Amino acid sequence: MTLLCFFFFFLQQGQFPNPETPGYVGFANLPNQVHRKSVKKGFEFTLMVVGESGLGKSTLINSLFLTDLYPERVIPGAAEKIERTVQIEASTVEIEERGVKLRLTVVDTPGYGDAINSQDCFSTIISYIDDQFERYLHDESGLNRRHIVDNRVHCCFYFISPLGHGLKPLDVQFMKAIHNKVNVVPVIAKADTLTLRESERLKRRILDEIDEHGIKIYHLPDAESDEDEDFKEQTRILKASIPFAVVGSNQQIEAKGKKVRGRLYPWGVVEVENLEHNDFLKLRIMLITHMQDLQEVTQDLHYENFRSDRLKRGGRLSSHGYILPLSPAYVLVCGGLLRYRFFSFGGGNAVPLTLALATSPWNLPAFISL
Numbered sequence: 001m002t003l004l005c006f007f008f009f010f011l012q013q014g015q016f017p018n019p020e021t022p023g024y025v026g027f028a029n030l031p032n033q034v035h036r037k038s039v040k041k042g043f044e045f046t047l048m049v050v051g052e053s054g055l056g057k058s059t060l061i062n063s064l065f066l067t068d069l070y071p072e073r074v075i076p077g078a079a080e081k082i083e084r085t086v087q088i089e090a091s092t093v094e095i096e097e098r099g100v101k102l103r104l105t106v107v108d109t110p111g112y113g114d115a116i117n118s119q120d121c122f123s124t125i126i127s128y129i130d131d132q133f134e135r136y137l138h139d140e141s142g143l144n145r146r147h148i149v150d151n152r153v154h155c156c157f158y159f160i161s162p163l164g165h166g167l168k169p170l171d172v173q174f175m176k177a178i179h180n181k182v183n184v185v186p187v188i189a190k191a192d193t194l195t196l197r198e199s200e201r202l203k204r205r206i207l208d209e210i211d212e213h214g215i216k217i218y219h220l221p222d223a224e225s226d227e228d229e230d231f232k233e234q235t236r237i238l239k240a241s242i243p244f245a246v247v248g249s250n251q252q253i254e255a256k257g258k259k260v261r262g263r264l265y266p267w268g269v270v271e272v273e274n275l276e277h278n279d280f281l282k283l284r285i286m287l288i289t290h291m292q293d294l295q296e297v298t299q300d301l302h303y304e305n306f307r308s309d310r311l312k313r314g315g316r317l318s319s320h321g322y323i324l325p326l327s328p329a330y331v332l333v334c335g336g337l338l339r340y341r342f343f344s345f346g347g348g349n350a351v352p353l354t355l356a357l358a359t360s361p362w363n364l365p366a367f368i369s370l
């Protein structure tokens with residue numbers, strides 16, 4: 001009785017919709033439920049930055065997210081770079097904006113392209129991307145899947161030097177090696193060294209070489225027909241700006257009576273967030289507005305390709321994260337023949353093991369091929 005009184009009280013206060021409203025069912029509120037749940041849970045995103053040393057990768061990342069991810073970084077000298085190999089440095093930071101939390105992981109690759117022989121310099125990067133897929137597959141196949149941390153690389157900013165006449169052989173080989181594993185976004189670094197005409201010419205040359213070599217870069221999805229005209233125009237401009245020619249800076253400079261982030265030169269100021277000077281704002285808008293699509297492409301395309309490849313090779317992850325081929329084994333339960341899959345480590349004699357089957361209340365003896 002008391003519960004019923006409370007219901008009518010809230011109904012009079014207008015806090016419950018009237019079920020007598022024509023056409024009312026209630027499922028129109030489902031998007032709001034998803035929104036509240038997503039905001040409460042927070043979001044995860046992993047961004048990888050790859051490029052030769054000195055192209056301003058760290059500066060650009062700090063400019064994008066208005067933070068300092070590398071406060072104690074020490075830049076090695078030329079002598080140290082001779083013996084140095086490619087390293088993987090992952091930095092995670094929690095960002096909150098208007099109640100929305102983002103767990104951002106930035107994966108840097110110091111040492112890429114610095115060696116005299118850079119033929120195998122990207123093998124470490126490829127191994128890292130695959131390891132994150134394998135870890136996610138292992139966690140997804142485990143018993144407790146409620147709190148899986150997604151460390152898969154959702155996007156890779158590949159920095160291209162503005163001093164060349166297009167892509168270098170190393171650029172081509174690296175992007176071809178990872179374009180089926182991660183969303184590649186080409187970025188022309190230090191665009192303030194180029195005039196506007198030189199920047200446009202370099203962009204066309206890079207796109208032509210990307211098509212010539214069959215490199216698959218990330219393509220922004222087309223705007224839906226029901227989207228407003230401003231969003232359609234924004235999508236068109238972003239697509240036309242690839243590869244993005246950017247400038248990064250964390251310094252505040254006074255220009256035209258206001259403080260801006262930019263770079264001061266004898267002939268003037270290059271403003272980082274000025275669309276007439278570079279594509280920094282376009283890159284940030286692309287990353288923020290299409291962050292969900294980058295995650296979906298990673299899940300539905302790159303991760304599924306990795307997962308299907310593992311299944312085709314007849315393998316799954318062990319508890320230690322190793323890929324093991326599978327062989328069918330048969331267990332007789334109550335007169336019925338049930339098929340289970342057990343690990344096969346190669347030829348040899350069968351060794352009996354006692355396994356606790358998840359689908360059976362009994363511990364049954366089984367055989368595993370060794």
